[in-house]
């Protein structure tokens with residue numbers, strides 16, 4: 001038998017060698033051989049993925065073992081997180097979601113991925129870069145690059161530095177209050193005005209990041225129909241599509257509007273520097289950055305890329321959380337009343353002030369307010385910004401969740417499931433109940449990852465907390481809001497989450 005097999009192999013080898021050397025095969029034969037090689041490769045991959053790969057023992061839908069199709073078709077629609085949740089309910093804490101990707105929903109596994117092993121970001125994340133050659137803080141998969149960029153930018157996010165930005169945030173929040181106030185007055189102050197608070201808070205957050213990080217408000221709120229928020233959303237969706245289907249990259253170029261908008265800001269700053277003015281903010285840090293070895297600075301594109309990342313990371317995240325907090329408060333009047341009482345107790349003079357003056361509380365007076373913090377934490381628990389999970393990649397064969405995960409596998413720390421699990425958070429885990437945060441015993445250890453964890457933990461968390469507390473408290477201290485029931489609160493997630501309708505209307509009147 002062995003001899004026969006050997007003879008066969010020798011004959012096949014001989015045939016191919018002669019054929020290749022003498023080109024003694026027709027075009028039809030060539031197509032046939034290539035097609036058979038392709039079919040053999042497909043069959044090999046299917047057999048390997050289903051029966052031989054160490055991942056083959058991990059539960060999950062059969063199709064996921066051989067194809068990325070189930071994930072690919074959901075990502076561009078922004079609803080992959082719903083599927084992940086249903087998979088983990090059906091298959092348990094470790095699920096294979098693609099031939100080379102595994103979903104983890106156990107809290108210890110998530111801690112291992114993000115903190116103990118502190119795995120690097122996966123190649124999937126690198127795909128969301130506009131130009132894959134350039135890394136940014138959020139997308140960096142090279143740990144050394146990440147460390148250097150993080151060291152460079154950290155001073156702009158320290159709690160001390162963020163406190164110094166408070167007057168700038170104050171002016172943007174004041175502009176939001178003024179716009180609401182003026183709308184109520186122009187509507188005839190005795191009746192409530194209907195506004196899309198979701199959109200206005202989003203515009204405010206973009207202005208805050210412009211004012212604090214790039215030297216001047218983008219004035220998005222003022223120019224109600226500014227194209228930037230829509231362009232940012234389109235860019236987020238395109239980034240996911242480019243990462244999911246790399247062959248579509250040439251057909252989905254970077255949007256010229258945002259590139260020009262941000263590049264102009266950079267050029268204006270460089271011109272300002274030439275006049276001797278050097279504001280101390282993120283933009284200046286990027287302009288001044290020099291490579292330790294080569295002494296070279298960032299190119300204009302690299303600066304644009306990093307600035308754009310901050311505009312994305314710093315706007316839709318905190319605005320989503322702040323406006324969803326308000327939406328849920330309106331659905332839970334008892335908590336709304338308690339929160340307003342907490343705020344009025346902390347700022348008793350707000351009532352005695354001139355009613356025509358709008359009041360923005362200082363952050364020092366807000367930061368320790370228990371219910372305010374609980375409301376924001378509860379919104380981040382129920383609807384985390386990283387709704388589809390945090391994707392990392394193994395660099396060596398690693399045991400996670402009792403399975404051998406080979407080197408180069410994408411692992412998704414899907415903490416959304418942990419944060420909404422009845423096992424960890426009790427029978428009301430799927431309800432929005434901020435009061436649970438008032439007793440620290442109710443918060444399970446390693447059960448909350450609102451800002452991520454490990455070396456990639458959100459660099460902007462002090463910034464976000466300051467901004468969210470100021471926006472929410474200012475709205476509630478100055479106005480009365482009424483819920484308009486039965487609005488669609490369905491979410492989509494493209495890097496950051498948003499309401500599918502981009503709309504949450506409220507009726508608002510002066511207090």
Ligand code: HEM
Pocket residue numbers: 137138139150209310313314315317318321380384385386390391449450451452453455456457458459460461463464
């Ligand atoms: C409610 C508000 C926010 C939430 C819930 C949030 C959440 C997160 C999470 C979960 C991560 C970790 C991503 C990962 O591990 O893959 C992250 C990273 C990051 N966030 Fe935030 N974020 C918020 C606001 C902000 C703000 C205001 C900024 C900037 C002004 C910002 C900038 C960043 C950046 C640059 C990273 C990447 C950090 C790194 O990889 O070193 N975020 N954020």
